Amino acid sequence: MAGEVAGKSVPPYLRIAAELRGRIAGGELAPGDRVPSTRQIAQEWNVALATATKVLTTLRQEGLVRAQPRVGTVVAGPDRQPEAAPGPGAATAAAPAVTTPATTDHELTRDRIVRAAVAIADAEGLSALSMRGIAGRLGVAAMSPYRYVNSKDDLICLMADAAFAELSYPAAAPEDWRQRLELGARALWAVHRAHPWLAHIGPLTRPLALPHLIAYSEWMLTALDGLGLSPATMLDVNVLLYSYVQGTAVHLEREKQAAGDTGLSGEQWMDAHAAAFDALTTSGRYPVFARVTGSFGGDNGYDLRLDEVFALGLTSMLDGLALRFGGAETGR
Structure with a gap:
């Protein structure tokens, strides 16, 4: 039966990963295209955010997608190497991927955990952050990060301090x-x-x-x-x-x-709502707003x-x- 192997049900994250894998293989999602975010996956397939995170982690480990700062998760180029080599059967939902961890628990450090967490948050936002997702990104056991960080809240504090450490000031501070x-x-x-x-x-x-x-x-x-x-x-x-x-x-x-x-991008969203704004500006009820916004004209809005x-x-x-x-x- 579809979704089952040897009488065993395939985990939802593998079924979703297989569907996205098919979209990539079929060209529906081309290199550089954004793939659905964890929030979109959770909504479209009615699964938890943790499950959605596992979907993207699986595809990332297979080298099919990559995190792009301030953009999100995008389809990787054809020369992209897997973060963790997938084993036999990774191309179908019927067989769970077997991966070689990119990092052993022995090599794991608090700094590596924090850097991985920051990378996830930069690309997908705090809502996509989970200890399990970080473990998957680093290729270690799901509970391994807890040996270095007590909780997700503690991790966010460490992430914030690491970000604030990037604050740069001139060596010679002005007197003014x-x-x-x-x-x-x-x-x-x-x-x-x-x-x-x-x-x-x-x-x-x-x-x-x-x-x-x-x-x-x-x-x-x-x-x-x-x-x-x-x-x-x-x-x-x-x-x-x-x-x-x-x-x-x-x-x-x-x-x-x-x-x-x-x-939708910001520009596409504005285009979709242009008619509603036009109706308001031409109603005569907001003359100053209409005059100011109308002064740009044409394509120079x-x-x-x-x-x-x-x-x-x-x-x-x-x-x-x-x-x-x-x-x-x-x-x-």
Whole structure:
């Protein structure tokens, strides 16, 4: 019977992997094309996210797909080598793949686990992260990561600290408080750009005790030290700028999730909703909105660029702080 071998039911993840494998072999999914995300797999086949993660892990180990940062999982090129060599029968759903682990438990380290987890989150978001999926990516037993990391929550903290470790500051720090704050905020934005999931690690009201995050606060507070501000105001300004970066960066991950859930790029989504926007702008009820949006015309419509929005907002906030601090744009 289909889906059974020698009277034994084939696990759902192998059946789903076989179907996606067929789409790739048949050319429906070409090299470089996005394959369904874990969330899409879970919805389409009505399975748990953990099962969906195993599907992509299986295909990745066979060398059929690869994780592409800020894009997701895509079909690998014809010269892509398997992460773990599949055994006989990998081409059909009827026989489970037999793989040679890429990493032995003896070679496993906390650093390797964290790096693998960051790679998964960068490509597919935090929702795709599971200890079993990380183990599959590294080619070790499912429970092996727990010998180095107590829980998924602990792992996310380690991932976040590793990301914040990428914050880069100039060796010669500027004396000007405004320049120093701007450098810090832009460095934080760059890290969130590289790791969009970072904006979702926890609420602002429950800060994480992470060494490299405290180092960031040290840089920002040092900029404010000596300006005659109260300790509470110094911390408030630090939180204000951090929350601005985090709040803007949230949309990086949301866009990725929306693209994965709908299969539409931002431009394609706007095209699909063009008629609805046209109906609103021509209704006469929103004359300023209609005039502003209509001023672009033709194919030169407004293109939302988060980097430019971030820069505008940061400049505006620093302008406001300069006025609050008595117009001290330079010096201490």
